[in-house]
Amino acid sequence: MDSTMATPCPSTPKWNADRPFLTGRFHQEIKSTSGITESKGFSTDHFSPGVDKPIGCYHAAIQELIVIDDLLFALVGIEGRYISIKRLRGKDDSIIFQVDSSMDLALQDSAKRIFPLCESYLLVNQFVESRSHFKTGLVNHAFAAALRALLLDYQAMVAQLEHQFRLGRLSIQGLWFYCQPMMGSMQALSIVIKKASANNFTGSAVLNLLHTQAKAMAGDHVVRLLLEKMTQCTSTAYLGILERWVYEGVIDDPYGEFFIAENKSLQKESLTQDYDAKYWQQRYSLKGDIPSFLANAAETILTTGKYLNVMKECGHNIQVPMAENSKLTSVGSSHHYRECIKAAYDFASGELLNLIKEKYDLMGKLRSIKHYLLLDQGDFLVHFMDIAREELMKKPDDISVEKLQSLLDLALRSTAAVADPFHEDLTCCVEQTTLLKRLSTLKDLEISQTVSSSTDLEEPVSITGLETFSLSYKVRWPLSLVISRKSLTKYQLIFRSLFHCKHVNRQLCAAWQLHQGLRRLDMQGIAISVSSLLCRNMLKFINSLLHYLTFEVLEPNWHVMHNRLQTAKSIDEVIQYHNFFLEKCLRECLLLSPVLLKKVERMKLICLQYAAATQWLITYSNDTPKTDDSPNVEKYKQLKLRIPSRTQKVASENASVIESILKFEREFTAELRSLGPILSSSSRAEPYLTHLAQWLLGVGRD
DSSP: OTTOEEEEOTTSOOOOTTOSTTTTHHHHHHHHTHHHHHHTTOOGGGOOTTOOOOGGGSOHHHHHHHHHHHHHHHTTTOOOSSEEEEEEESSSOEEEEEEOTTSOHHHHHHHHHHHHHHHHHHHHHHHHHHTOSGGGOHHHHHHHHHHHHHHHHHHHHHHHHHHHHHTTOOOHHHHHHHHHHHHHHHHHHHHHHHHHHHHTOOTHHHHHHHHHHHHHTTTOHHHHHHHHHHHHHHHHHHHHHHHHHHHHOOOOOTTSOSSEEEOTTOOGGGGGTOTTOOHHHHSEEEOSOOOGGGGGGHHHHHHHHHHHHHHHHTTOOOOOOOOGGGOGGGOOOHHHHHHHHHHHHHHHHHHHHHIIIIISOHHHHHHHHHHHHSOSSTHHHHHHHHHTHHHHTSOGGGOOHHHHHHHHHHHHHTSGGGGOTTGGGEEEEEOSSOHHHHHHHOTTSHHHHHHTTOSOOOOOTTOOHHHHEEEEEOOOTTGGGTSOHHHHHHHHHHHHHHHHHHHHHHHHHHHHHHHHHHHHTTOOOHHHHHHHHHHHHHHHHHHHHHHIIIIIIIHHHHHHHHHHHHHOOSHHHHHHHHHHHHHHHHHHTTTTOHHHHHHHHHHHHHHHHHHHHGGGGOOOOTTSOOOTTSOHHHHHHHHHSOOGGGHHHHHHHHHHHHHHHHHHHHHHHHHHHHHHHHHHHHTTTOTHHHHHHHHHTTTTOO
């Protein structure tokens, strides 16, 4: 056979007089039929157990008896006198049965028809022996146990055939007739076993193989029922693992057969520390091999156990109530599986949602975050910005976070925020980069892909705490599932944008108050008039921007999220709605639109520079004595009551001031006009920009 060599099967026992199975029956049958053989010219003296003569030396009737005897041995994997067992060593190991070439041709054909059953028995028996150890997995062990029970029935059939043979009632045709019902079943199982052995299948792979083979045998009702019975018996061990997971949240899988994997290196603490924490997605995850009858419910199964585990981590050992008819190991249809799993999911989901909403007050926590990080109640912020102004004007490296925290605590205790039960969880922090630079470092946001290759992201030299200050929040398990580090970071990005707008607004308001003071003193010269108009336009711009961010974006989206959370059916839906709210707010607050964001930041910078330069409008003589009891009004009057000798100098200074104001006006107007086309073109794809355009482009139309 070319490269394939036929060798005797080393594990196959040979024919001998001491064989415990079917021992001595051959000679009894020979004696019982001695009359037949002698009438045909043969005597039992011509045949003795110790002489190996070619079978062709015997009469056809004797040959048939010998062949039946050997076949009965072959059916249980034992070699006979004239039937040998060989194993082909090669690419695919296989077992073949060979007969003496001198045997009657009709008997050879009859024997060869039974050989596939003999081969199947050997394959099944070897598989049972090799898979009966627990190290091969619970599923393989259960499969081997089911096969062993089948082999007992098979061996009982062979024993009954032997009994018929001893009574002289079994011919070669009768043997074939009685073996036929078992032939299809054993061959179908041998196909499964060959594939399982060749690929070293375990767990789900074995179940899927049995299920596939049962479908392939749909035309053979008996074989299909057998394979389905095998699948049911084999899946019992697997369903035991599944039961503990969906009813207790425990993975009891010592041999790694379950389709849910646990990554113990991921801890729940990472949710509050790592922006890219994958705890909820990867602590428990699906493997590749999922039993086909559970494929449609795999995600539900995974989620059910995850919910139970969250409650266990909270110290609530809640077990899903399990009635006798809801045990997965006792049900027989995939439809019933899905019903039981769905019931377990509904219970676990409802319990966890009630726990987070009621005991841990999720909505109260979210409302508190809205008050502080989305500036829903900004009275504390006004007080804080007043008392912390000096510290916030320092460079980020020079700021004392501890001092800012104490000032923040003072502001919280001095305002209505003290009534909030969660106000003590509010903390402050100082970033080292500007808002745009920080956005570019978050790889999951769209803006990072746009500005990562940009060259205009260098940090300003004069960056202060006013541009980098942010608030944070202490969130504990299990609320960290919803308000994770990633979610808090997105809240902080929105806060930084709002906080800086508030800062710009305060600076412009101070400048506006200065102008109003000059007007009360009837100092309405050209410089004051031009500056007053510019200040009003800048205030209108920043107030329009703040109105858009708060009343057009944050408030409507918050109410949508709030209503959705009230009707959420699971914690996953809560997480989904919350994440959607944050993503939508980031987008509509322009934080994911780098072109628009840069434009707005540029305009805010011009406003700040202008507000700082308004002191040029107040020029008074350096020799005016400065006393503690001299009112500021006297300083303003000196601008009006100048001596004639200084008139020319004042006129020159006024011209310089007017030119500076006009420069700010030109820059601000140019940036505002360039913003129009960008908003108009972008609003076609993003309708929310239409509202922003209506607010911002109305500046300066008066």
